Amino acid sequence: MELQALAFYVFAAITVVSAAMVVGSRNPVYSVLYLILAFFNAAALFLLLGAEFIAMILVIVYVGAVAVLFLFVVMMLDINLTELKQGFLRYLPVGATIGVVLLLEILFALGVLGASKGTVAELAAKGVPVSSVENTRALGRVLYTQYFYLFQAAGLVLLVAMIGAIVLTLRQRPGVRRQNVGDQLYRRRDKAVTVVKVPTRGGVR
Amino acid sequence: MATGIDSWTLARPEIFLAAATCLLLIWGVVRGERSVNLVSGATALALVATAALLFLPFREGTAFASLFVVDRLTATMKALVLVSSAVALLMSRAYFEKVGAWRFEYPILLALAALGMMLMISANDLMSVYVGLELQSLALYVVASFQRDDARSTEAGVKYFVLGSVASGLLLFGASLIYGYCGSTQFARISQALLEGRAAELGVVVGLVFFVTGLAFKVSAVPFHMWTPDVYEGAPTPVTALFAAAPKVAAISLLVSVLMGPFKPLFAQWQQILVAAAVLSMLLGAVAAIRQTNIKRLMAYSSIGNVGYILLGLASGTEKGVQGVVFFLAIYVVMSLGVFAVILTMQRQGKMVEEIADLAGLARTRPMIAFAMLLFMFSLAGIPPLAGFWGKLYIFMAAIEAKLVIPAVLGVLCSVVASYYYLRIVKVMYIDEPGVALDRTPIGVNAIVAGVGAAVVALFSLLPQPLGTAAAAAAKGLFP
Numbered sequence: 122m123e124l125q126a127l128a129f130y131v132f133a134a135i136t137v138v139s140a141a142m143v144v145g146s147r148n149p150v151y152s153v154l155y156l157i158l159a160f161f162n163a164a165a166l167f168l169l170l171g172a173e174f175i176a177m178i179l180v181i182v183y184v185g186a187v188a189v190l191f192l193f194v195v196m197m198l199d200i201n202l203t204e205l206k207q208g209f210l211r212y213l214p215v216g217a218t219i220g221v222v223l224l225l226e227i228l229f230a231l232g233v234l235g236a237s238k239g240t241v242a243e244l245a246a247k248g249v250p251v252s253s254v255e256n257t258r259a260l261g262r263v264l265y266t267q268y269f270y271l272f273q274a275a276g277l278v279l280l281v282a283m284i285g286a287i288v289l290t291l292r293q294r295p296g297v298r299r300q301n302v303g304d305q306l307y308r309r310r311d312k313a314v315t316v317v318k319v320p321t322r323g324g325v326r
Numbered sequence: 327m328a329t330g331i332d333s334w335t336l337a338r339p340e341i342f343l344a345a346a347t348c349l350l351l352i353w354g355v356v357r358g359e360r361s362v363n364l365v366s367g368a369t370a371l372a373l374v375a376t377a378a379l380l381f382l383p384f385r386e387g388t389a390f391a392s393l394f395v396v397d398r399l400t401a402t403m404k405a406l407v408l409v410s411s412a413v414a415l416l417m418s419r420a421y422f423e424k425v426g427a428w429r430f431e432y433p434i435l436l437a438l439a440a441l442g443m444m445l446m447i448s449a450n451d452l453m454s455v456y457v458g459l460e461l462q463s464l465a466l467y468v469v470a471s472f473q474r475d476d477a478r479s480t481e482a483g484v485k486y487f488v489l490g491s492v493a494s495g496l497l498l499f500g501a502s503l504i505y506g507y508c509g510s511t512q513f514a515r516i517s518q519a520l521l522e523g524r525a526a527e528l529g530v531v532v533g534l535v536f537f538v539t540g541l542a543f544k545v546s547a548v549p550f551h552m553w554t555p556d557v558y559e560g561a562p563t564p565v566t567a568l569f570a571a572a573p574k575v576a577a578i579s580l581l582v583s584v585l586m587g588p589f590k591p592l593f594a595q596w597q598q599i600l601v602a603a604a605v606l607s608m609l610l611g612a613v614a615a616i617r618q619t620n621i622k623r624l625m626a627y628s629s630i631g632n633v634g635y636i637l638l639g640l641a642s643g644t645e646k647g648v649q650g651v652v653f654f655l656a657i658y659v660v661m662s663l664g665v666f667a668v669i670l671t672m673q674r675q676g677k678m679v680e681e682i683a684d685l686a687g688l689a690r691t692r693p694m695i696a697f698a699m700l701l702f703m704f705s706l707a708g709i710p711p712l713a714g715f716w717g718k719l720y721i722f723m724a725a726i727e728a729k730l731v732i733p734a735v736l737g738v739l740c741s742v743v744a745s746y747y748y749l750r751i752v753k754v755m756y757i758d759e760p761g762v763a764l765d766r767t768p769i770g771v772n773a774i775v776a777g778v779g780a781a782v783v784a785l786f787s788l789l790p791q792p793l794g795t796a797a798a799a800a801a802k803g804l805f806p
Contacts, residue, residue, distance in 0.1 A: 289474055
């Protein structure tokens with residue numbers, strides 16, 4: 122139990138610190154790297170809660186795809202940091218308001234503030250039925266049976282997204298030299314190499 | 327609950343369409359741009375074959391753990407969606423070849439959009455609603471900007487995407503509230519929870535309002551219509567023809583099955599919303615179209631007005647009302663595809679034109695096309711004995727029977743105002759002096775669609791039986 126608590130504090134502390142560094146660091150590439158660190162630690166926190174499926178999804182989707190995409194964008198774009206930070210004070214009140222609202226919402230949901238009926242705390246005290254099946258298996262059981270239809274339809278939605286992205290962006294440019302491995306392999310020596318007698322001081326014509 | 331093989335047989339039209347589309351996609355990718363004519367022809371064939379599969383043989387029931395439902399209403403609406411998508415696809419070729427954007431992905435995306443509409447129509451769970459809706463919307467966003475070198479087409483796609491995403495967000499928020507208060511996403515369970523007293527909860531009503539708002543965006547009912555004129559004008563014309571037909575059918579069908587199904591206990595609440603939206607849509611459709619000069623924009627306002635009539639029929643909440651909705655939708659689809667087929671034949675010196683003024687003197691230069699357009703315009707205005715008159719008559723009768731007298735009277739008045747701009751087009755074609763004449767294009771798919779549509783509209787009164795019975799059968803399923 123102590124070990125788990127220790128692990129929680131370590132991961133939580135690193136999450137909070139790296140989240141602060143995402144905003145605070147001067148170099149946007151470092152920001153994205155801190156974001157990845159925050160994701161990893163959040164995944165570890167989910168693992169401690171026993172939600173291993175969300176933990177793995179967080180690593181695969183957010184670290185593997187989203188954060189890497191961010192990294193590419195940040196590296197590709199020419200971002201001027203001083204310009205980026207100029208609006209900081211102007212937008213601070215808006216950001217702070219949203220932060221406070223979110224904090225209050227969490228406190229209400231936990232039942233720290235206001236009424237205690239129907240809050241997370243009440244539900245936790247009642248004891249939510251937790252099945253002995255780990256959640257990846259539980260998801261798998263319904264995903265391919267009860268919700269098979271939705272699973273397939275979601276696949277079609279992704280297919281449409283893929284076709285759409287290709288159709289709207291792929292252009293066949295004329296004059297682009299592409300590597301054709303087949304042509305390269307079937308090239309014959311007598312077509313590609315000629316032996317020329319080079320006279321002294323004459324050069325190749 | 328149907329399980330195992332039953333699910334597969336009930337959903338066989340969807341499975342067939344999905345498999346056919348995937349095969350054609352692979353064929354297109356392997357063969358490249360050469361395959362485009364084959365792929366589009368085969369896709370149109372697959373759409374029609376799917377429509378045939380719906381009724382050969384027809385079976386009812388729920389499938390896939392109650393996520394999916396098939397009954398008379400869904401089958402009828404799906405047939406309407408599939409046939410109109412196929413027609414819109416066949417109408418597209420000439421236009422896209424002209425602008426140099428005829429690529430094999432277009433039929434594939436259209437088929438996937440039609441599949442999404444089928445899933446939407448057949449939804450029996452809030453989650454299936456959302457997945458189907460996203461499948462059709464995503465495909466339609468892409469086809470709206472399919473002419474990607476054209477700034478207006480791209481703009482239309484982006485506008486449609488942004489506002490469509492907002493609508494999806496509203497719908498999801500509403501769905502989450504409904505789930506939270508009713509404890510399930512299944513329609514049957516929601517209905518049960520509402521009957522057991524959950525209907526009194528404010529949260530359910532708020533959720534329902536958001537849910538209906540999301541769908542009102544999709545059918546472009548006032549006050550959620552802002553995207554419609556811009557998207558209709560900017561999107562390539564054949565795509566606009568599709569937008570005016572198939573997605574409207576799907577979204578209206580979804581509204582019918584959701585409101586008449588699980589949310590029947592909240593009738594008093596949603597009736598107010600629908601009456602307000604219906605009256606506003608009819609008013610705006612009648613008034614705002616008067617000043618339009620672009621015929622695609624005019625058709626956008628016309629479609630907003632027609633959605634108003636449909637919502638009025640739905641707001642009556644009776645079997646007659648639903649019957650009127652199905653009936654009106656079928657006629658509306660024929661009329662709007664016909665009008666767009668006429669627009670697609672409008673060319674001057676090899677360029678597509680779409681201003682109303684360009685139609686001047688069409689009766690002298692191309693009398694057949696002008697006559698077809700005249701029939702469509704008279705029908706849209708609701709002049710007897712053309713088809714559009716009967717559609718409106720059904721709706722207004724249902725509304726009056728349901729004691730919605732004032733909205734019905736307003737609807738009739740709007741219809742009178744709207745006939746001004748329909749008749750103005752006729753005046754431009756028949757009375758105005760022709761400017762530079764439009765090109766005489768060879769008779770193609772569009773001329774044929776316009777001709778067949780005009781024949782259906784004109785001769786409708788002589789043979790009104792099959793559609794009336796189909797609409798009655800479709801509506802009956804909702805009122806056991």
